[in-house]
Amino acid sequence: MGRGPLHGLKVVEFAGIGPTPYCGMLLADLGAERIRIDRPALGRSDDDWTRFANGTSLLHRGSRSICLDLKSAQGIQVVQRLVANADILLEGFRPGVMEKLGLGPSDLHALNEQLIYARMTGWGQTGSRAKTAGHDINYLAVSGALHLIGRRGQAPVAPPAVFGDFAAGGSLMAFGIMCAVWEASRSGVGQVVDGSVLDGAALATVAIKSLLGVGFWKDQTGENLIDSGSYFYDVFECADGRFISVGALEPQFYSELLEKLGVDALDSEGRFDPAEWPKRKAVLATVFRSRPRDAWAALLENSDACVAPVLSLAEAPSYSHNASRGTFFERDGRWEVAPAPRFSRTSASVPGRPAIPGEDSHALLVEQDTQPAKQRLYAKVGLSFV
Numbered sequence: 001m002g003r004g005p006l007h008g009l010k011v012v013e014f015a016g017i018g019p020t021p022y023c024g025m026l027l028a029d030l031g032a033e034r035i036r037i038d039r040p041a042l043g044r045s046d047d048d049w050t051r052f053a054n055g056t057s058l059l060h061r062g063s064r065s066i067c068l069d070l071k072s073a074q075g076i077q078v079v080q081r082l083v084a085n086a087d088i089l090l091e092g093f094r095p096g097v098m099e100k101l102g103l104g105p106s107d108l109h110a111l112n113e114q115l116i117y118a119r120m121t122g123w124g125q126t127g128s129r130a131k132t133a134g135h136d137i138n139y140l141a142v143s144g145a146l147h148l149i150g151r152r153g154q155a156p157v158a159p160p161a162v163f164g165d166f167a168a169g170g171s172l173m174a175f176g177i178m179c180a181v182w183e184a185s186r187s188g189v190g191q192v193v194d195g196s197v198l199d200g201a202a203l204a205t206v207a208i209k210s211l212l213g214v215g216f217w218k219d220q221t222g223e224n225l226i227d228s229g230s231y232f233y234d235v236f237e238c239a240d241g242r243f244i245s246v247g248a249l250e251p252q253f254y255s256e257l258l259e260k261l262g263v264d265a266l267d268s269e270g271r272f273d274p275a276e277w278p279k280r281k282a283v284l285a286t287v288f289r290s291r292p293r294d295a296w297a298a299l300l301e302n303s304d305a306c307v308a309p310v311l312s313l314a315e316a317p318s319y320s321h322n323a324s325r326g327t328f329f330e331r332d333g334r335w336e337v338a339p340a341p342r343f344s345r346t347s348a349s350v351p352g353r354p355a356i357p358g359e360d361s362h363a364l365l366v367e368q369d370t371q372p373a374k375q376r377l378y379a380k381v382g383l384s385f386v
Contacts, residue, residue, distance in 0.1 A: 023177070078368070094131055257300075
């Protein structure tokens with residue numbers, strides 16, 4: 001294993017929840033040095049949930065942790081010293097919090113003009129709700145994305161945060177950061193990256209919005225081709241109460257599905273007529289209820305019928321394709337997801353374990369104090385050492 005394509009990048013991250021640590025994890029997984037700034041109370045907390053959410057969660061793998069009191073002048077000065085030689089600062093506070101601490105973009109760009117200052121929030125840095133609280137479900141709701149998730153005649157389904165905070169928020173922020181790094185490599189000047197879960201969720205709906213605009217999509221949940229409306233793109237219950245997914249959109253895949261299932265009653269004529277979907281879905285539902293999930297999976301595994309079993313989180317690592325590709329790896333008795341994407345020359349190593357809040361405080365302070373080149377830089381901008 002290699003050091004990853006981002007080896008040499010230094011990220012200073014203010015500890016948080018949701019999309020911020022996920023973004024930091026993505027960068028660290030691919031080789032970036034990740035220094036997490038935790039609050040002192042976390043290092044002393046006996047609350048297992050607090051320690052997990054803010055420190056030992058897998059979201060914090062590949063990081064080192066230093067505990068700093070940001071209400072003290074000494075704590076602020078250590079942050080300045082860390083950032084003066086960093087490439088990226090990543091924070092997820094509400095707008096204005098970092099400015100009140102004296103750590104806003106203008107403050108830190110005065111120390112490091114090439115710094116990429118990444119601000120990850122739910123609503124974004126601007127807009128009428130920018131300073132109000134919110135969570136994944138709220139951002140999905142106003143983006144239009146939540147309206148897409150559900151079945152006909154039922155309420156939208158509240159999905160877990162993997163769709164908003166992580167896919168729409170943290171992933172897009174990581175992309176934005178690397179865009180800014182690329183630009184700074186040419187201009188020599190950093191900038192602020194304003195990332196929001198709302199923006200990412202709205203952006204993810206662009207293909208559906210384009211279909212809506214030309215009349216190929218109904219603005220109603222569960223009545224469309226790929227939102228559980230059709231009978232050949234849905235999830236079906238099997239004989240054992242588990243589920244199988246079907247996505248046989250293209251005609252050749254649909255034909256293979258019918259052949260494998262031994263169903264002759266669902267010919268291609270009228271396949272795209274929504275009036276036909278309910279009765280045809282009932283036919284497929286009856287067929288799939290005749291066998292257990294794994295029996296269907298075995299029958300359809302190596303076909304182009306576009307069928308796959310719906311696996312639980314515990315089941316996913318042992319699935320044949322996941323195992324052969326190495327999508328997951330085991331450490332300390334639990335499964336973790338391997339870094340992605342893959343690279344042909346600069347593959348990433350197994351990420352380091354999540355740091356306990358504050359466990360690297362001493363080492364990081366010593367490192368800052370024993371690098372003459374940095375000391376000259378700090379003296380130039382008027383910083384001292386403690």
